[in-house]
Structures are given as C-alpha cells and as structure tokens.
Amino acid sequence: MRQLYSFFIQVFEWLLPVLGFFSAKLKEFRQVRQGVFSRLKSxxxxxxxxxxxxxxxxGEYEQAVPVLEELRKNYPTAKIVLTFFxxxxxxxxxxxPLADVVTYLPLDTPVNARKFVKLVNPKLVLFVKYEFWPNFLEELKTHDVHTLLISGIFRESQPFFKWYGSWMKQSLNTFRHFFLQxxxxxxxxxxxxxxxxxxxGDTRFDRVSRQRTYDNxxxxxxxxKQDQLLLVCGSTWPEDEKLLIDFINSTSIKVVVAPHKIDAEQIADFIKQLKRKxxxxxxxxxxDLPEAEVLILNHVGLLTKVYAYADIAxxxxxxxxxxxxxxxxxxTFGIPIITGTHIDKFPEAQDLRRLAGLFTVSDAxxxxxxxxxxxxxxxxxxxxGMIAGHFISSQTGATQEIMNYLNSQTLTA
Incomplete structure (x- = not known):
C-alpha cells in the first residue's frame, strides 16, 4: 500500500507543471519547493x-515556538532546520530567529525523502501535532534518527484506524516517544x-503564557483605546461579523476588528454596515485614533499584542x-472570550466553556x-476573565516535560 501511495505522490509531482497552468495555488506550490535542495546545500x-x-x-509553528526557544538555549551550537508544508x-x-534554515518540506516521495534526509543529516527530529509523512518517516527510521512527536493528537477518525490506512501505522514506529495533548x-x-x-499537554499553553512576559x-x-473598554474581535470571517454588527453599531465602547483574511473588498463591505466612525x-x-470608534486591523502579525489591551475578546x-x-x-491575558457555536473539534474551547471562561453564541x-x-x-x-487566565496557567508545562526527556537522552546535537 505504501508503494501505491508513493506512486500517486510521484505522479502528482510530475503533473504539477501542467496543473499549475490551471491553478495559481498549485503553481505556487511547485515554485516555492523548487529551490529547497539547493538552499539546504548552501x-x-x-x-x-x-x-x-x-x-x-x-498554528503548528506557534506550538513549536517554546520548544524552539529551549532548543536554542540547550543546544547553542546546533543548527535548527524548520520546515513548513x-x-x-x-x-x-x-x-x-529561532531557526537557521527555514524552508518548505518537499513532497513525500521516496526520492525526495532520501535526498532531504541525506542533506540535512539530522541528529534530532521533532514533528508537531499530527502531520505524518510515511516516506520521510521511513527514511528517518532507516537512519535510526531520534524522532519525536510533540503536542500530538490521535483520534479514531484518523486513517490509522481505518482499513485503508492501517499500513500507515508502520510509519509511527519511527517515533521514539509521543508527547501527547x-x-x-x-x-x-x-x-x-x-x-x-x-x-x-499542549505546548501552545506555554507559548501563550510566555506572551505575557514579552513587550506587548x-x-x-x-x-x-484611551481609557475606554475595548472589545477585540480577532480572526473574524463574514459569518462572525454578522453576529457582531448589531452590537458594534449600538455600543459606546471601542472595538477592534481583525479579519482573518485581509480582503479589501470584504473589508469595504463590512465598513459599509458600520454606523460608527x-x-x-x-x-x-x-x-484620528482617539475619535475613532472602530479600528479595522487589516494587517497580519499584531493581533496577539492587541489582545493585551482587550477587556473582552x-x-x-x-x-x-x-x-x-x-x-x-x-x-492568557485574563479576559472573557466569546465564539460561535462550532467548537466540537476544539477541546480547549470546550474545556474553557465548561469552566465558564468562554461563551458561545448562535445569532446576533x-x-x-x-x-x-x-x-x-x-x-x-x-x-x-479570571477563569480564562487561570485555565492557561494551569495547563502549562509541556515544554519542560519535553526538555526533561531530551536532557535524559544521549544526544549529540
């Protein structure tokens, strides 16, 4: 079955130049991976x-951040290669600055896996959460590379538990240890x-907990904001904005809206619905800022710090x-949180709702x-808000467990 999987991945790679004529995303997918091996060589x-x-x-990078910070401190002479899909x-x-080389992961063909592992020659490998690539994992196992899964999640809906995906269980033998959420x-x-x-536990709790120690x-x-209450609406979609628009137009508090997708047309449509400055x-x-009542944060990378000023999120x-x-x-900043109702696949949201630190809403x-x-x-x-803040502080410690394990191993990195 792995041979069949590898065959289809290889065919997909061969077809990418042609598929790129019909899909801008697939064209980009191919282009960004073309220089991976030359980058590694240099x-x-x-x-x-x-x-x-x-x-x-x-999202997985954010989970990796506290571990990357500790790896920097514990293995200062090692080079860290960070890959994204x-x-x-x-x-x-x-x-x-937490990695020396940041690049894309090539497609999971046997040839790519062999070439990548040979060039990188890692002494330690950490996969985050639940992305498993059988050929890369098989190659790491062949070279007996110390491989860990951190902040891992397994559900019985995953292919490992289905008849068609049982062959993938073999790739899990690569991992020396699974650190689970x-x-x-x-x-x-x-x-x-x-x-x-x-x-x-989940290293995301360590990540967000550390955010309070940074300059926000x-x-x-x-x-x-001045001295007024502030509602921060983070990573919103049009469906969320439909729930929020009546309150935003009727309240007197300050509001920041940070759309998840920075789309000028969608933002313009939302602004047309606003009755406030x-x-x-x-x-x-x-x-203009002191007199403004609604601030549209049409910029990526600031939301985490903006939450530090929020009274409600x-x-x-x-x-x-x-x-x-x-x-x-x-x-992590100890503020009440509101979301929509579709949180079934997000255990942290369900847990916080049970504690009454988060509320879900279904209509405007x-x-x-x-x-x-x-x-x-x-x-x-x-x-x-106090419940939300305590929830974060009570869940920290996953990074330290991972580092305690690494410190107990004989690693040359």
Whole structure:
C-alpha cells in the first residue's frame, strides 16, 4: 500500500507543471519547493549538528515556538532546520530567529525523502501535532534518527484506524516517544499497540503564557483605546461579523476588528454596515485614533499584542465552518472570550466553556445580549476573565516535560 501511495505522490509531482497552468495555488506550490535542495546545500555543512523541526502551518509553528526557544538555549551550537508544508506558515515566519534554515518540506516521495534526509543529516527530529509523512518517516527510521512527536493528537477518525490506512501505522514506529495533548490520544495510541507515549499537554499553553512576559506595547492601540473598554474581535470571517454588527453599531465602547483574511473588498463591505466612525490600520493618522470608534486591523502579525489591551475578546471561525481560531492568545491575558457555536473539534474551547471562561453564541441577538452583560457588569466580566487566565496557567508545562526527556537522552546535537 505504501508503494501505491508513493506512486500517486510521484505522479502528482510530475503533473504539477501542467496543473499549475490551471491553478495559481498549485503553481505556487511547485515554485516555492523548487529551490529547497539547493538552499539546504548552501546553508548546511557536512559537519553541522542539525535539529530538524517540522510544523505543517502557522498554528503548528506557534506550538513549536517554546520548544524552539529551549532548543536554542540547550543546544547553542546546533543548527535548527524548520520546515513548513503550508505557505501560511512559511510566508509569515520565514525570517524567524529561532531557526537557521527555514524552508518548505518537499513532497513525500521516496526520492525526495532520501535526498532531504541525506542533506540535512539530522541528529534530532521533532514533528508537531499530527502531520505524518510515511516516506520521510521511513527514511528517518532507516537512519535510526531520534524522532519525536510533540503536542500530538490521535483520534479514531484518523486513517490509522481505518482499513485503508492501517499500513500507515508502520510509519509511527519511527517515533521514539509521543508527547501527547490529552488522555484520549494516549488511549488511541495504546489501541494501536504503542506504549512509548505520555500525556505532556499542549505546548501552545506555554507559548501563550510566555506572551505575557514579552513587550506587548502598541502605541496606536493606546491612542485608540484611551481609557475606554475595548472589545477585540480577532480572526473574524463574514459569518462572525454578522453576529457582531448589531452590537458594534449600538455600543459606546471601542472595538477592534481583525479579519482573518485581509480582503479589501470584504473589508469595504463590512465598513459599509458600520454606523460608527471607523478607521483602517493601513491608512490611519495618529490624530484620528482617539475619535475613532472602530479600528479595522487589516494587517497580519499584531493581533496577539492587541489582545493585551482587550477587556473582552470575540474569536472568529466558529460561527461558520472554517474552524475556530486561537482562543488561547486572548485567554492568557485574563479576559472573557466569546465564539460561535462550532467548537466540537476544539477541546480547549470546550474545556474553557465548561469552566465558564468562554461563551458561545448562535445569532446576533444572543451576541448583543451577552456582550452588553459583559460591558455593564464589571464583576461578571472580571470573574469570567479570571477563569480564562487561570485555565492557561494551569495547563502549562509541556515544554519542560519535553526538555526533561531530551536532557535524559544521549544526544549529540
């Protein structure tokens, strides 16, 4: 079955030049990977001690950050190679100081896997969460490379548990240890016969917890907020904005709206619905900010720091089917969180809702009622925020468990 999988991946790679004529995404997919091997040849030397960390996309990178920081401190002479599969991760973090080489992961063909592993020659490999590439894993196993999965998640809906994907279980033998997010994942792994696993938790909690220790100051937000309450609506989609628009138009507090997709047309449509004075981040003038009532954050990379100024947060993605975005970023600052109702695949959101640190809303009326309650009742707002903040602090420690394991091993990196 692996041979059949490899055959189809190889055919896809051969067809990419042709498919690129019909799809801009596939054209980009091919183009960004064309220079991977030459980049590795120029940036790595045969004698380098290399640690390879693979994060599928931006979310997995954020999970890897606290581990990358510790690897930098514990293995200062090692070179860190960071790979992404998705452009959303690579484009935003290609210049991160936490890695020496940042590049795309080539397609998972046997030839690519052999060439990549030979060039990188890693002494330690960490895969984040749940992206498994059988040929790369098989090649790492062939070379007996110390390979770990961190912040791993296993569900019985994954191919490993289906008749058509049982062959993929063999690739899991590559991992020396599985650091898992929850007990359900541990139970699922044990069902497949793996016992080299432990529940360490999710390194995202360490990542967001550390955010409080960084400099989160933003002068433009201070100029905008003044001494008023601030609602930050992060990573919103049109479905979320439909829930929020009535409240935004009727409230007197300041509001920041940070669309997940920076689409000029969609943003213009949203602004047309506003009855309050608004300004875009991309063209604001400092003198305009104090009088503005709604700030559209049409810029990537600032939202995490903006949450530090929020009194209430709405996190987008769960009003529709796109998927809930990061609730942990605002929670770490101890503020109440509101989302849409589609949180079934997000255990951290379900856990926080059970604790009453997060509320879900299904329509504009429900959204407006809840937000007005949070605005008018300070004790309710503070109590809800305190629950959210405590939830984060109680879940930290996964990074330290991973580093304790590495410190107990004989690693040459």
């Amino acid at each position: 940036d790595l030397n045969p004698g380098d001690q290399v640690i390879w960390v693979h994060a599928a996309s931006l 998705s452009p959303s991760g690579y484009t935003i973090r290609k210049n991160t 929850n007990k359900e994942s541990l139970k699922a792994l044990k069902k497949m016969g793996f016992t080299n696993a432990s529940v360490s 100051s933003l002068q433009f937000i201070e100029d905008f 608004s300004v875009n981040y991309s063209d604001y003038k400092q003198k 709405y996190v987008g993605g769960a009003a529709g089917t796109t998927g809930l975005h990061n609730i942990l970023e605002p929670a 009326t429900e959204t407006e009622t809840l937000l007005n309650k949070l605005v008018s009742e300070e004790d309710f707002r503070n109590q809800t």
